[in-house]
Amino acid sequence: MCLLALAWKAHPDFQLILAGNRDERHARASAAAGFWPDAPAVLAGRDLEAGGTWLGTTVGGRFAVVTNYREGPDPSRAPRSRGALAAGFLKGDASAPQYLAKVQEHADEYGGFSLICGDPESLWYLSNRGPAPAPVAPGIHALSNHLLDTPWPKVEAAKMRLRLLMDSDAVTTEALFRLLADRTPAPTGTPLPDTGIDPELERRVSAAFVQHPLYGTRCSTSLLLRGDGDLRFAERRFDAAGEAVETRLFHIAGHRR
16 A cells, blocks of 8 residues: 555544555556455455455454555565565454564564554554554544655645545545545645655655556555444556556445444
8 A cells, every 4th residue: 555544433433434545566466355265254455476465354344454665766675575464464363462563573574564453443553664563543644655644745635635524524435535536746846755766756656646657556445444343345446547447345244232
C-alpha cells in the first residue's frame, strides 16, 4: 500500500473505516482479493511473487496492512518480503501487540515498512524505521511511504477528505473509492518530501492515485467494519493505463452481541 486513510473508533456506526491504494510495478504478478485456498478465513489480495499480501482481513475481523518506507530509487534487497508481515498476522491467532513484539525481534530482515494490524477491539502500529509498537489512538489517521501521520501533502489531503465524508454522513464504499481516485499531483511549489527519488517522480507520486505505465496504483480497497463484526470489503483493480478493470465486493455478516 502507498496511501492509507483510516478512522478508528471515530464514527458512531463503524469501528474502522479504511481506504487504501496499492502502488506497485505493473509487471509484478498479483491475484485479486478473495479467500485464500490455503487459509480459508483470510480475505485479501495476494502477491504472486512472494506469497504475501499488502492488505487483508479475516472472517473473524482481524485486519492487517503494510506499506513500504521509501528510501531512494533502488534500496538494497532485504531477505524477507514485507507482504509476509500482513499475511502472518491474518493467518495467526496472536493478539496485535503479541504479534508485533515478535516481528520487532527480526524487523531488520525486512525493507523499511509500516505495519498496522488489529481486530474490532484494538489496532496497533509498528515501523522498523520508528519507535516500539504502539496502539493506534482513536481518530482519523493516514499513512504513505513513511511513518504513520507523517504530514506529506497526500496524507493530509486524505485525512481531510475522510473527515469531510464522516462529517457529512456520506461514508460508503463508492465514496471511499472516490477519495482514492484523485490523480492530481501536488501543485507546483508545494513542499514535497525528499525521499531520494527524482523530484519530478516525487511530484508524480504525490497524487493519491498514481498513474504511470511502469509503476502506479494497481488497486483501491475499502473496508467498513461495524462494532458487531459486520464487515464490507471491496477492491477495485486497475490496468497500467489507469482504467478500472474489475471491482470485487465482499460482505461478512456480523456475529457479535
